[in-house]
Amino acid sequence: MRELNFDESNLAERWKYIKRNLKFLGVWEEVEYKVRETVRGTIQTIVLEEFSQKIGRKKYGRGEGNYRGGNYGRSLVTKYGKIEIQVPKAPKGKRIIYSVFKPHQRREENYDKFVVLSIMLGLSGRKQKRLLKSFTGASISATTASKLIKNISEEVRNYRQRELKDRYKYIYIDGIWISMKEIGIKKRPLLIALGITLEGKKEVIGYKLCKGETEVECTGFIDDLYRRGLKGKYLKLVITDGSKGIINGVNQVYPYAGIQLCTVHKLRNILRDIKEKKKHRKELIKEASVIFKSEDKPKAIKRYKRFINKWKDKEDKAVRTLKRDIEYYFEYYNFPRDERKSIRTNNVIERINREVRRVTRRIGYFQSSESLDIYTYLVFKERSLLIEENIKKEDVPFILPVKKECA
Numbered sequence: 001m002r003e004l005n006f007d008e009s010n011l012a013e014r015w016k017y018i019k020r021n022l023k024f025l026g027v028w029e030e031v032e033y034k035v036r037e038t039v040r041g042t043i044q045t046i047v048l049e050e051f052s053q054k055i056g057r058k059k060y061g062r063g064e065g066n067y068r069g070g071n072y073g074r075s076l077v078t079k080y081g082k083i084e085i086q087v088p089k090a091p092k093g094k095r096i097i098y099s100v101f102k103p104h105q106r107r108e109e110n111y112d113k114f115v116v117l118s119i120m121l122g123l124s125g126r127k128q129k130r131l132l133k134s135f136t137g138a139s140i141s142a143t144t145a146s147k148l149i150k151n152i153s154e155e156v157r158n159y160r161q162r163e164l165k166d167r168y169k170y171i172y173i174d175g176i177w178i179s180m181k182e183i184g185i186k187k188r189p190l191l192i193a194l195g196i197t198l199e200g201k202k203e204v205i206g207y208k209l210c211k212g213e214t215e216v217e218c219t220g221f222i223d224d225l226y227r228r229g230l231k232g233k234y235l236k237l238v239i240t241d242g243s244k245g246i247i248n249g250v251n252q253v254y255p256y257a258g259i260q261l262c263t264v265h266k267l268r269n270i271l272r273d274i275k276e277k278k279k280h281r282k283e284l285i286k287e288a289s290v291i292f293k294s295e296d297k298p299k300a301i302k303r304y305k306r307f308i309n310k311w312k313d314k315e316d317k318a319v320r321t322l323k324r325d326i327e328y329y330f331e332y333y334n335f336p337r338d339e340r341k342s343i344r345t346n347n348v349i350e351r352i353n354r355e356v357r358r359v360t361r362r363i364g365y366f367q368s369s370e371s372l373d374i375y376t377y378l379v380f381k382e383r384s385l386l387i388e389e390n391i392k393k394e395d396v397p398f399i400l401p402v403k404k405e406c407a
Contacts, residue, residue: 043101047087051088055091070089071088073087074087155377156374160207162387168198169234170238170239171193171194172194172240173194173222173240174192175213176189176192180209181366185365188210190210191206191210191213192353193221203387204352204385204386205225215249226254232254232256237259239343240260242262242325247259259328266292267285267292275315280315284311288322
């Protein structure tokens with residue numbers, strides 16, 4: 001049996017192969033026609049119904065000042081192919097805006113997004129045209145493709161520079177390492193800040209590709225949040241991992257906010273530093289984790305001291321790891337009991353990081369920071385994590401395709 005290879009280099013050719021086989025079976029034209037006609041019929045019905053509602057007259061209806069003046073043809077490129085519809089002419093002096101397309105729009109929005117992603121994946125203009133024409137029967141010019149990239153880049157820039165409202169009680173800050181093609185391929189940290197509003201809503205309030213996790217870089221990133229309006233009036237706590245750069249940056253910019261370091265990261269580090277893993281691993285980790293599950297702070301400190309006395313001679317390295325910066329790991333006890341579980345770890349932002357990492361890992365590396373900025377923005381947009389008042393209502397989330405390498 002012949003094995004099919006669907007990588008991006010020959011995706012258009014393989015799609016032609018599938019279509020050729022379906023045509024051979026005599027079903028392709030019928031399937032293609034029915035899908036396209038269903039889409040066309042749905043759009044046509046919506047247009048006619050909205051026209052009738054907005055002029056207050058059904059088809060063949062009569063009324064003073066509101067009447068139908070014939071139709072005009074209009075084409076729209078969709079992911080199902082190019083369709084033709086008839087749009088009723090509006091009465092003189094009256095303009096009608098339809099929900100299914102914008103004025104002068106000739107392509108479906110998701111089609112444009114697919115074009116942008118194909119460029120980000122490194123497809124040449126020739127390959128891009130072949131791919132789009134194979135799937136939809138239509139393609140766009142290189143000039144139009146460049147305009148689409150420019151538009152979304154502008155959207156990303158505006159979002160990252162917008163003014164922030166001072167309405168966050170918790171901020172999670174974390175970084176993931178991304179491979180960038182600079183002088184050779186080098187890993188650099190992408191810092192992400194996730195805010196929790198007073199109403200409990202999660203919003204990505206900033207992200208930046210840094211040169212390293214140094215104090216200068218981290219402080220600059222956090223100071224940018226302050227400069228854009230997040231003064232910290234309601235900010236109670238910043239949750240992060242054990243990065244010294246982030247800790248020092250928070251202390252400089254928001255000196256009166258508490259800092260909670262992730263207890264899960266602490267337990268992982270302790271586990272790493274156990275010398276006699278077969279002998280002590282299970283018992284030691286169980287006793288360490290119980291510390292951070294205590295009912296209150298005095299009980300946690302009591303268990304902490306008991307742990308130190310018990311293990312300081314048997315597992316001195318693991319004990320030193322637990323003692324390091326321990327004052328930052330008990331901060332969550334100063335907050336309501338029902339909120340402690342979510343603020344004692346970095347899990348809230350870790351789940352978001354995994355979504356970003358899922359895409360970036362399969363890509364391999366990025367050629368430029370602009371490519372990474374767009375990809376990251378689209379991931380946040382798909383997960384509905386962007387601040388709503390800055391996003392147009394008609395924007396539709398979509399799934400990112402992936403590739404082994406990004407040009």
